[in-house]
Amino acid sequence: SYVLTQPPSVSVAPGRTASITCGGENIGIGGVHWYQQKPGQAPVQVIYYTSDRPSGIPERFSGSKSGYTATLTISRVEDGDEADYYCQVWDSVVDHRLFGGGTRLTVL
Amino acid sequence: QVRLVESGGGVVQPGTSLRLSCEASGFTFAISGMHWVRQAPGKGLEWVAFISYEEGKNSYADSVRGRFDISRDISKNTLYLQMNSLTVEDAAVYYCARDREGGSLDYWGQGTLVTLSA
Numbered sequence: 167s168y169v170l171t172q173p174p175s176v177s178v179a180p181g182r183t184a185s186i187t188c189g190g191e192n193i194g195i196g197g198v199h200w201y202q203q204k205p206g207q208a209p210v211q212v213i214y215y216t217s218d219r220p221s222g223i224p225e226r227f228s229g230s231k232s233g234y235t236a237t238l239t240i241s242r243v244e245d246g247d248e249a250d251y252y253c254q255v256w257d258s259v260v261d262h263r264l265f266g267g268g269t270r271l272t273v274l
Numbered sequence: 275q276v277r278l279v280e281s282g283g284g285v286v287q288p289g290t291s292l293r294l295s296c297e298a299s300g301f302t303f304a305i306s307g308m309h310w311v312r313q314a315p316g317k318g319l320e321w322v323a324f325i326s327y328e329e330g331k332n333s334y335a336d337s338v339r340g341r342f343d344i345s346r347d348i349s350k351n352t353l354y355l356q357m358n359s360l361t362v363e364d365a366a367v368y369y370c371a372r373d374r375e376g377g378s379l380d381y382w383g384q385g386t387l388v389t390l391s392a
Contacts, residue, residue, distance in 0.1 A: 211381075262324075267318050
């Protein structure tokens with residue numbers, strides 16, 4: 167089975183832009199989904215179908231994909247954005263879901 | 275609003291069994307796919323199992339296939355995960371989540387903790 171690769175950590179100053187990448191050979195086929203998880207809480211979906219935002223998610227969160235890499239971009243980063251972020255894809259052949267290893271976003 | 279509430283976690287011995295439940299409300303459970311996802315202490319998310327609203331279409335991660343069984347009771351709006359032959363590697367917080375068309379998981383419960391102890 168394939169793997170989704172994320173950087174373990176990303177640091178950004180408040181008000182700046184954070185970019186979190188997710189790479190894998192299956193990225194180019196279907197949609198990529200992103201989740202935010204704060205300490206002690208359940209994950210929350212922040213992006214689905216690569217670039218769509220669920221209701222209630224700020225416009226500061228956006229997603230994109232190029233080739234075998236997807237990117238979650240958080241503009242005008244706030245202290246409250248500090249969390250772990252996970253990408254996820256659907257392997258429709260075997261009907262499995264696969265998560266990346268997660269990226270810890272630290273707001274400096 | 276969509277609400278998912280897990281229960282059934284606890285401390286169990288390796289080799290034993292445990293059944294987790296997830297009570298759903300705020301949406302039409304009968305026509306929704308559902309997932310179980312787990313997270314070992316200090317680790318990332320691991321997808322465990324999926325049950326489709328179409329009968330007979332279940333899928334499992336390789337790490338649990340043959341030991342875990344996902345099922346649902348439409349009359350009770352409840353999702354289950356029967357876990358057998360538990361090992362220390364199964365210790366985790368277990369989340370249930372609703373499937374969104376296209377393969378993502380749009381709503382998650384708060385999780386239930388499974389601890390393995392001899």
